[in-house]
Amino acid sequence: MQLSNLLQPGAVKVLAHVTSKKRLFQDLGEIAHSAYGLNAAQTVDALQERESLGPTGVGHGVALPHARLHGLDHVVGVFLRLERPLEFDAVDRQPVDLIFALFAPKDSGVEHLKALALVSRTMRNTEVCAKLRANTAPAALHAVLTEAHGAQAA
Numbered sequence: 001m002q003l004s005n006l007l008q009p010g011a012v013k014v015l016a017h018v019t020s021k022k023r024l025f026q027d028l029g030e031i032a033h034s035a036y037g038l039n040a041a042q043t044v045d046a047l048q049e050r051e052s053l054g055p056t057g058v059g060h061g062v063a064l065p066h067a068r069l070h071g072l073d074h075v076v077g078v079f080l081r082l083e084r085p086l087e088f089d090a091v092d093r094q095p096v097d098l099i100f101a102l103f104a105p106k107d108s109g110v111e112h113l114k115a116l117a118l119v120s121r122t123m124r125n126t127e128v129c130a131k132l133r134a135n136t137a138p139a140a141l142h143a144v145l146t147e148a149h150g151a152q153a154a
Contacts, residue, residue: 001114003122004146006077006102011035012138012145016083021051024086028065028101031078038076038103042069047101057090062123066102066116075104075115081132081141098123098132100145 013031018024025047029040046067050056057063078101085095100119104112122128122145131144 001111001118002146003077003118006075006115006119007079007142007145008035008076009139009142011076011078012142013079014081014083014136014138014141018082018084018086021086021088022048024080024099025051025065027080028078028099031080032076032101032103035078036072036076036103038069038071043067043103046103055089055091057088057092057094057096058120058123059090059092059094060124060126060129061085061090061094061097062129063088063090063096063099064102064116064119064123065099066104066112068104068106068108068112070106072103072105072108075102075108075111077102077115077119079141079145081136083136098129 025044029043032038032043033040047065050067056065080099082097085097088096
């Protein structure tokens with residue numbers, strides 16, 4: 001599995017002003033709808049439901065929200081870089097500015113876990129995060145993510 005299989009260029013955005021986690025999830029739903037045809041409202045509801053189980057802010061300014069949805073046949077992702085970090089109830093209590101959301105089929109098992117592990121490994125790479133924070137062009141962000149060292153899962 002590679003990030004290039006999960007993340008379309010049109011699903012990578014830079015957002016200037018996100019004021020709340022709820023607004024962030026709405027933005028993720030809208031982008032998932034335009035990039036993959038997902039139902040935006042169902043996507044937002046699924047993200048909020050998952051987040052209610054525990055925050056997906058993993059620390060160091062990174063959040064990995066994820067949800068399982070009906071109507072998908074494979075895992076897809078949306079990446080957002082926020083110009084202003086957002087409070088996210090992350091494990092280290094730091095605001096987040098890099099968000100990689102994953103959406104998996106409702107009945108996916110191993111594929112969803114492999115994708116989450118791949119994204120998590122990529123986003124723990126300090127060099128990758130530094131490059132993501134240094135770029136504002138969505139095409140450059142997509143290239144950094146899809147060409148990241150170790151962007152393949154076993």
